[in-house]
Amino acid sequence: MSYFKPFYLFFFFPLVILGYYLLPKRVKPLYLLFCSYVFFFLISKKLILFVFLSSLSIYLAGIWMKKMNERRDCQLQNMEKEEKKIFKEKYKQKKKLILIGTILFNLSFLFFFKYLNFFMTIVNKVFQFISIDISFPWVKRLAPIGISFYTLQAISYLIDVYREKIKPEDNLFKVMLYLSFFPTIMEGPIARYTEVKDDIYQGKKITYHNLCFGYQRILYGLFKKLIIADRLNIFVKLAFQRVDIYSGATLALGVIFYTIMLYMEFSGTMDVVIGSAEVFDIKLPENFRQPFFSKNISEFWSRWHITLGLWFKDYIFYPVSLSKPVKKLSTSVRKKMGNKVSSLLMGAIALFAVWSLNGLWHGAGWTFIFFGYYHFILILLGNIFTPYIIKLCEVWHINRKSFFYQFFQIIKTTILVFIGELFFKAPTLTVAFTMIRKIFTQFSVSKLSKEILKLGLDSKDFIIILLALLVVFVISLFKERGFHIRQKIEQQPIVLRWTLYYALILGIVIFGAYGPGYIPVAPIYADF
Amino acid sequence: MEKLIDILEELQPEVDFQEVDNLVDGRYLDSLTILSLISEIEDEFDVQVPTVEIIPDNFNSAQKIWELIERLQEEN
16 A cells, blocks of 8 residues: 555545544544554554564653653752762663663664665675675565654654653553654654654644645645656656666656656655645644755755754764764864864764765665765765855855856756766666766767657657646745745635646546556655 | 854854844754854863754854853853
8 A cells, every 4th residue: 555546545544534533532643543553554464563563662761761860860869069970971871771772672673674685695795705605595575664764763752762852752552653653654754753742642623724735735746646756657667677778868868757756756745644644633844845946965955855864964963973082083183174174074974974874774775875975975075165166256256146056056956966866766886877878978869859759658748747847846936935825725715726626636637647558656765 | 142153253254143043944054064163162162062952943043052052051
């Protein structure tokens, strides 16, 4: 089951809404938990045990840390200042053991399901190299759905409890719901406990306003996925499968289409997810903020998969850059080379950690690791050279706020994103580099015109894609300018509003890419 | 407070730190500038800024950063 399957849209979700609407307030959150576990079970069957074990472990660790804090605070009352400091440190170390133990417990599932085969292949290669006759078999393992997402969520809960940023939850069912809430379980967003706890446990009423707003958002997601992403899929599939036969220009178009498809699929899913939660008056964090208006790669990653970026920032970037060894190193560098160089160094070390993990999080494969380091290098170069570029612009009297300069920046960033996504999608690094070579050495527009209609799409498809992209672009432009299009629609007379909704539904039904000749995009991020 | 404003102006000369109250949310301070700022604060005011304190709310204005410094000094 995925959020775009008729089973979810026409059976599961309406049934959840109906039950939620009819049940009394205090039972509503429990009902949501029940539905979330049913949702999970329908996809991952007995692997549901793992999401339960994750919930149980973070719940118990949270309670344990809470008890320790209470005991600590009680004992601290009769102590002198110095004694307090030593005592606090002792407790902190004990809590750290609980934290690390529980994180490792949760990561072990992720490692087993997602990374074991990859690491075994590396071990096998090392053994082969040093002539040891042992080989670990590659075992196909079906991972619990969304394990990469809910594990990060579990870790964020644990660290926030450890840091005493949040109070641990006393009710196991509430922790279970936080981790398994059915709209977020497959592809996020990676919501923090503080972001959802006020909404998710209240059992709020379903109102006409929320129902309309939620479904409005779901429809927009369906528009992006069914009209654009699913239509582009066949072209992308063929282009990446037959790198050997297509010209550089066709491959370049395949890469551009893949990036658009990925954005439409993932952001469309987020629309359905956030819209589904909105029906229950639960506000989830946004995962996209018009990423293709970014002027550099760093900005792109603050607009694309936002909740993942923030997770890495809070739990990897700052802890690494402010860790004792890094601080020690930066202090000695600062004395010799100044604050700017030392901050660059601190940032570079932390960025290296972030992008190593970011690459690996996306998948156990060399292409993903390369994808991570590609972005690490681009961001690092940006950090190093931006001050010089600013100075150069001042010397040459280039207005960095002018439309043309910013447009150039956006185009440059978009091309760099395309190259990154090429590595992300390519099955192996060899294929990726072959594609790069062909794009830069065999770019033939005449060949493109001969090949373009041979990859599953006809001229009508291209017109539909262009028009749909235009709609998405205009909506994005409005959002970028701070114009709240959804509120504006709500203010329109009921006849106009519903005409718009029906037009959208009809548009999806008529122009949606389903049926023979089309291959729907499988939930890309759900596999991570 | 004056010392803090000096540090901030040196890091981001284009920003009016007396007025702006969305330094992080408005993206005037990126993560690298925050790292530089923390190093300067730790040196200048003899405090340790723990990771848990690096939240937008503590860095959104010069006043908020000053309040954080005072709180950390008190805790020390």
